[in-house]
Amino acid sequence: MRTIDLSPLYRSFIGSDHLASLIDAASRAEKQSTYPPYNIELLDDDKYRVTMAVAGFSKEDVTIEVQENTLTITGKKATEDKEATERKFLHKGISERNFERKFQLGDHVKVLAADMENGLLHIDMERVIPEAKKPRQIEIGSRLLENN
Template identity: 50%
Template sequence: MRNFDLSPLYRSAIGFDRLFNALEAGQSQGNGGYPPYNVELVDENHYRIAIAVAGFAEQELEITAQDNLLIVRGAHNNEPAEKTYLYQGIAERNFERKFQLAEHIQINGAKLENGLLYIDMQRIVPETLKPRRIEIK
């Protein structure tokens, strides 16, 4: 029997949680890469991504939403200084993180606080797709 690790898909797909909750039962979490991040379900229709971006200034970060894709980029503006490290454990590399969004997910805003970039999202289902009550005559 073959096992498939769906955790990379789950971690970067916002709004598909109901589907992935069923599929990911019993799956282990893998290494998320750089930079680390959390995806939080605030309530039924609100989500928040928290990305650890310590060392990046606000002007070095870029967030782009196009179609159902959210892209977060971090690029250091300064030239790397010639330094001699005895130990270098802090990553100072540029990054690009992509998140696949479900339909009807809207980005509400972002803020940088204490080395964490927070991106708030909301699922807004159009009125035409919501269930409606039909009167019986």
């Protein structure tokens, strides 16, 4: 296990405790299962797509939830019916086990849409920075008036 000394950050940055918690969460995420496999794509400057291979799962078996800055994708198969338990496999390479995968979203990243096609789940996201957070230029000698 790697340890990272963050003390230089604490001397240089205000609010770096948030960065430390993100690094800690990332190190915990490395210990997660690799099932199901997924891709993260950068579609445009502020547009992203997570594509997850969910073979054997239907739309009803998969739930997608966003809470605070965490995207959680859960797949739960309904209890197996009698026909499925009677099947005999010579080789079973398609894993249909339950899963939960969590992704830490950056600030202002919003989930736009989700779609499932050909055994792949696509989740589209976009970073939408509010006007109040965008940089603005201040003229020298000007006064900013507060809105009352």
